[in-house]
Structures are given as structure tokens and as C-alpha cells.
Amino acid sequence: MSAIINENVGEEKLPAMETTPDTSKNGALLSIRDLRVWFELRKWGFGHAGYVRAVDGVSFDLGFGEAIGVVGESGCGKTTLMKTILGLYQPTKGDVIFDGTNLAELVPRQMRAYRSNVGYVQQDPYGALPPFMNVQRILEEPMIVNGVKSKEARDQRLRTVMSEVKMTPIDDFVSKFPHMLSGGQQQRVVIARSMMLEPKLIVADEPVSMLDASVRVEILRLLRGLQTSHNLAVIYITHDLSTVRYFSERIFVMYAARIVEKAPVDDLLRNPLHPYTHALLAATSDPDYRNALTFKEVPPGEPPSLIDPPPGCRFHPRCPHFMEGLCDVKEPPEFEPEPKHLAACWLLR
């Protein structure tokens, strides 16, 4: 193992990726095919006691330079999905295909090269930055790990990225430690770090949920700017529907380990098809004093356990349009009543 870590990958680009450049140009950057990620539960430490089906049958394509928002409640599997894309979890079944290469086929050395193609922006910037490193060291770390030996090359790249994330004057920031920065500045460092190796895809896990309202918009705009100027693909994971529309082209709504609706942002907001999406939209407030005068309609109950999910449609125990004998028996396939607007609900059959 240590041989692999010490080996110098250098500035050479990913061998596995370069062998198949042409298939990707008109195809997708990232294809997820019937992905299932299950975690085994153990009894007494060794006996099998079932699975937590954190991601259970997810498929989608992400184009080059496309930004998508994945919306769902805590425990719906969105973080597991993201970590599988980052190569931190192994799929139980199904494939993650990045730029024409199936991640399952990569040997560890290629996997490391793959990771330099995907940037990761964490939720809690303070927790994601090592407190004992200054900004210079934090931003150099990915390049050192990936064998950029020349100090000048590292320094030059660092300066380019820092000016891209608008951390100027650069010299004031490089010597600072994370605790000396504000929340917004910390998140800029996290974003800069994810950009160091010129990734093609950035996965942002609730990048603004820990920040103040006045800073949120600034960070979202920064991400959006980087996405368009570098033709980056971005997966933006959030529970907040109101920020997604300013950030992504498409929204995926996740419920109980599945994607229940996929649609372009405006279509989803104008005409939500799945009852769960409906409920989410209805529960999201805009600042308006009239909100205090009425009660909100909220579906009863709570999301199901992923150890033993309900049969058929997973939303049926809470759904106002529940049809007996159908919704609780057969799993709904994806219907496409409008072009590019898909939802897994029997109402649309």
C-alpha cells in the first residue's frame, strides 16, 4: 500500500481516462446506472442482521459543465450517493461511470488519479480545514499529494485559484490559519482547495447551510461563476429548495434512497409532479407576514426506515393521493409526462 502512496503520479494525466477521450465528448461526464449502496447491519458483531439501503436504485446522467441540485431530507441517502461518486464508498450494485470509465475497474493508482478529477466542498468549512495548517499549506496539500514537485508551479497555481475565489490581497491570506478567517472566507478556502487540481466535477455538500444569510448568496454566486467559467460540472446537495433555483439547471428530488423526480428547475417549481415534491414546495417559506395567519399542510408521519422500506412506492404511507392495491404493491417506474421532466408516481400513468 505504501508503495502506491509514495509513487509519484506527477503531472501526467490519468491513464485510464485518456484512453477513452472520444466516447465522452457527446456523452455524459458522469453516468450513474441503477446504483445501490447498502450497508450491512451486524448482530453481536458478526451475525447478519439485514442492510441499510442508503441508496437503492438511482440512475442519472450528468453532462459536461452541467449543474444539478439534489434535494432531500436528512437520511434520504443524498450524502451516501455523493460519497459513492467521490469513490469513498463501494457500490453494492450498479455502476458509476466517469468520463467513459467505470470506477469499479480502476486499480488504486488510477483511483487516486480519478479523485483529482473530482473536487469536494464540505458542509462545515471550519471542520473541513485542518486547524494547524495555514492557508498556503492547506491549498498546497492536494498538489503535494498528487506529486507537483516544483514549488514555483504550486505557488503559481495557488495564486491563480486564490484570485479566482476572490481571496485578495493574496499575501494577507496565505499566512493565516482557519480560525483567523470568517465563515465565508473559510468556505472560500475550501472551494479553492477543491479547485487546485483543475477538477471536471465538483461535489458540494450543503456548502452554505452553516453560513449567514448575507454571505450565502456570495458563496453560491462564486460557485456558479467558477462553474460557468471553467465549464465545471457541479452536484449541489442541499435541503433548501429556495437556493437551488439560483444555482442549477436541473433538480433531483430524493426520498428514501430513491430519486422521485428529475426536472429542469423552472419546470419543477412551476409544475411539481410528485406528491412529495409538492409537500416540500408547500413547506418552504418565503418571507411574508401572511405565513403567520395560516397553518401549513404537511404530510403525516416521517420518512421510512431504510432497513425495511415500505413495499411499492416509498411515499405511499404519507401520500394524500394513495391508491390502494397499486401504490402499496408495485414500485412506480419513471414517467415522463413533459419532456425532460420525470417522476416516479402512479398518478402519472
Next chain:
Amino acid sequence: MMSESQQLLRVRDLKLYFRTSMGPVQAVDGVDLDLDYTQAMVILGESGCGKTSLAKAILRLLPRNVDSYTGEVYLDGTELMGMDDEEFRHNVRWAQMSLVPQAAMNALNPVLKVGDQVAEPMMVHAGVKKATALLQARDMFRRVGVPVDFMSRYAFELSGGMRQRVAIAMSLVTAPSLIVLDEPTSALDVLTQANIFNVLKRLKQELEVSFILITHDIATSSELADRVAVMYAGQIVEVSDASRFFEEPLHPYSKMLMASVPRLRATQEPEFITGQPPSLLNPPMGCRFADRCPSRFDKCSEEPPTAGQHRVQVKCWLYE
């Protein structure tokens, strides 16, 4: 002017400074507040503006490093600042006002059944027997929408939303007239948030109780607000009726804060506020927002007056 008898809480020039190695931090610096009976007031502000310290100052839940704690607080016409700590603990906290702490999920005792925890304030403050207190707790569980058989469970067996409801039930059980909610839903999902606000709205109608809701989330705060107070750098810069505030905020900071909210049902692009709030160790002279304010002019280097009538008050030279 509202008559005195309608006022539940009256705070004048409240100051709470903390001692640190770098000097006193002026977390709450001269706050005035008025709250009527059965009203809900939202205190909006960004992290570090002193909103949680204000809640602690009202409830006198002070940490050890208090440098100075002065001002006037009247609850139901009674002056509280003159009371000694023991009297305050016996007769005011829980009995007349209670707190739903931030991250209520961690505020519950992991080794006590939640039913016993909700009953406990009754036993301590009303001096009733456990059986009576449990009966009262049962009623509170019903009111906040937690199934009564959950009373014999432990906190870890409940979901986040259920724990939050238990924390609310606990704050209600002694029938206080004021409940302070510190970021009650910031860790919860959208649907759970909507549920909790439904519960709070119902409680406000059914029980004669007033709320102070402390939050940074402007959109959801409108679910409960009758009055809105905006806090910046330890001071309240605007107080207004919710119906007025959400339509037309007056202080430049309130305006920019409202403009920063991403909206689901409108198309305007949200804007951000450049710069950072000042340090509370050594806040600037004059208006504390002046450095970031687009309408800044000469006068802003002097302390701004509080302008306006009783219902709407703005601390800004523009409205002098």
C-alpha cells in the same frame, strides 16, 4: 402609546458584557424591548450579533465570565434586575418564562425518560407530586403532537422533530407566560420545520403565551412573527410589526438582509452584503453598520438616534 397593563415584557438599556483576555466583549449593548401579552416577537440577526446573549440576559442564564450586566427588565410589571439569583430561580425562570435551547436535541438528558423530564420542572417549581406532574406532562405531549406512549422512551429513541417537540413540551409544562425559543428549527428538515411551526402557532392560539423567537432564518421566522426586531453588532437597529417589516423594512441593514433571502415564489436575484460586522471588542463610534452601508453620510460617524413612533422604531440617521 400602549398602556402599561398590556405589556408582558419591558426591557430598557440592557447591557451584557463578557470578560475576555482581550478586553470586554459588548455582546448586548443597550437593548430596549417591549412585548405585549400573547405576542410573538422575532429577533433576527446574523451569527455573533448578540441575539443568543440577549436571550440569556433576559433569562439571566449567565456564564461565569460576565463583566457587567445592567439595565432594567420588567416582567408583568415586576422589576427583575433587583431580584437576587435565588429568588429569580424560584419565582421567575420556568415559573414565568422558560427557554427552548438551541439544538434542543442535545439539551435532553440521555438517561432520563422524556416523560419524566417534561414532568420535572412541575415537581421542582410547582411542588406537586410526581403523579400529578406526569398527568400534566401527558397533556403537554398531546398538545405538541407527540404520542403519549413516547413518554416512557429515551431521547435517543426519538427523531429530531420529536425531540424538539419534547423540548417545547418541557418549556410549556409550568404554564409560563413567556417562552424564549433559540433557533428552534435550524437543525431540522423542511417538513419537520413546517410541523414545528404549526405546533407553535396552535399553542399561541390555545394557551395564552408569548414567544420570543431568536433566529437567523428570515423566511421561516415569518411563520410566527407578530413583531420583528433586527439586531446588529449587539444593538437593535429596527423594531416593527411583521406586516410592515416583511413588506417594507426601513433600516438599510434590514433592507439588505431582506434582499439577501433567496425566494421560491419570486424571481428577483438575491443580493449579498459586502464586508463583515464589526468586532464587539471595540465597536466603532457612531452607527455600527456605517462601514457596510450604501446610504452612509457625514452624520453616521455619530451615534444614531432611535426614530419613529411606538410601533416602528429605527436606529438610523436617515429617519431622524
